[in-house]
Amino acid sequence: MTLADPTLNAGKGTSLTQSRPETLRISIRVHSHLKYTDLFHAVLAQVALEIPIPADRMDWVALALREAVNNAVLHGNKKEPGKWIEVEMVGTPDAFTMTVWDEGTGFNTSKLCDPRDPENLLKPNGRGIFLIRQFTDKVQFVRDADGRFGLVMTVNLAQRVSKEEPE
Amino acid sequence: MNHRTYEKDGVSVLELKGTITLGAGDVTMRDVIKDLLGKEKKSIVVDLGEVSFMDSTGLGELVAAYTTARHQGATLKLANLTKKTKDLLSITQLAAVFESYDSLGEAIGSFR
Numbered sequence: 001m002t003l004a005d006p007t008l009n010a011g012k013g014t015s016l017t018q019s020r021p022e023t024l025r026i027s028i029r030v031h032s033h034l035k036y037t038d039l040f041h042a043v044l045a046q047v048a049l050e051i052p053i054p055a056d057r058m059d060w061v062a063l064a065l066r067e068a069v070n071n072a073v074l075h076g077n078k079k080e081p082g083k084w085i086e087v088e089m090v091g092t093p094d095a096f097t098m099t100v101w102d103e104g105t106g107f108n109t110s111k112l113c114d115p116r117d118p119e120n121l122l123k124p125n126g127r128g129i130f131l132i133r134q135f136t137d138k139v140q141f142v143r144d145a146d147g148r149f150g151l152v153m154t155v156n157l158a159q160r161v162s163k164e165e166p167e
Numbered sequence: 168m169n170h171r172t173y174e175k176d177g178v179s180v181l182e183l184k185g186t187i188t189l190g191a192g193d194v195t196m197r198d199v200i201k202d203l204l205g206k207e208k209k210s211i212v213v214d215l216g217e218v219s220f221m222d223s224t225g226l227g228e229l230v231a232a233y234t235t236a237r238h239q240g241a242t243l244k245l246a247n248l249t250k251k252t253k254d255l256l257s258i259t260q261l262a263a264v265f266e267s268y269d270s271l272g273e274a275i276g277s278f279r
Binding site: 034035037059062066070122123124127128131134 | 188189190220222223224226227228230231233234251258259260261264
């Protein structure tokens with residue numbers, strides 16, 4: 001796998017963001033359909049038995065994964081059931097990384113609106129990527145050699161990165 | 168998601184249970200709120216005490232229900248929020264939008 005972003009590690013069998021040895025790698029590729037969101041959530045719950053994701057973060061990490069998968073199906077693959085999505089989960093002693101791949105063109109992250117702005121607050125949509133950024137420690141947008149778009153979400157295991165806390 | 172609606176002290180209560188996520192309850196909530204508004208119900212409390220998981224779609228449905236109610240001259244309030252739901256509303260700053268109460272009784276009483 002070769003990634004467009006040279007700052008990311010490109011080797012197969014190697015974590016996108018970490019250099020320490022992997023302790024777990026799972027990759028599941030399915031046709032693009034929302035029914036698989038629950039499947040990936042269930043897989044994450046099993047993975048959490050092996051990866052020390054803090055218990056108080058599990059629901060939020062699951063929420064981030066669900067948002068990313070829904071985003072890939074609805075916006076990346078534009079609900080075309082013949083397209084594919086793939087979810088990779090990689091664990092190392094330091095971090096847990098989830099990457100959701102779709103066949104879409106990606107999007108301009110600089111154009112994402114802040115759903116907390118007064119003009120956006122009462123809009124029913126537009127909170128997915130915001131929540132992903134809130135509930136994971138690092139978010140990257142990448143493209144592989146096959147042209148797939150990937151949303152990479154990293155959860156630090158060794159040390160919690162300070163995030164904005166709820167009031 | 169499971170739900171039931173009932174009347175108490177002149178207030179319509181929509182009790183939700185389970186998950187409010189894309190494809191698993193969001194449309195149901197929208198339909199039930201529209202049904203209540205169609206019956207000229209003007210005071211609505213959504214009881215979220217047994218909602219175990221909500222995603223951005225669920226949040227969006229709550230917002231849509233709130234704005235639809237407001238546009239039709241009705242008032243929608245929330246009751247029994249779990250800590251996770253409170254956190255979600257706080258992080259998205261929707262806590263400032265919704266009038267929410269720790270108990271159903273308080274929410275119903277607020278309409279008096």
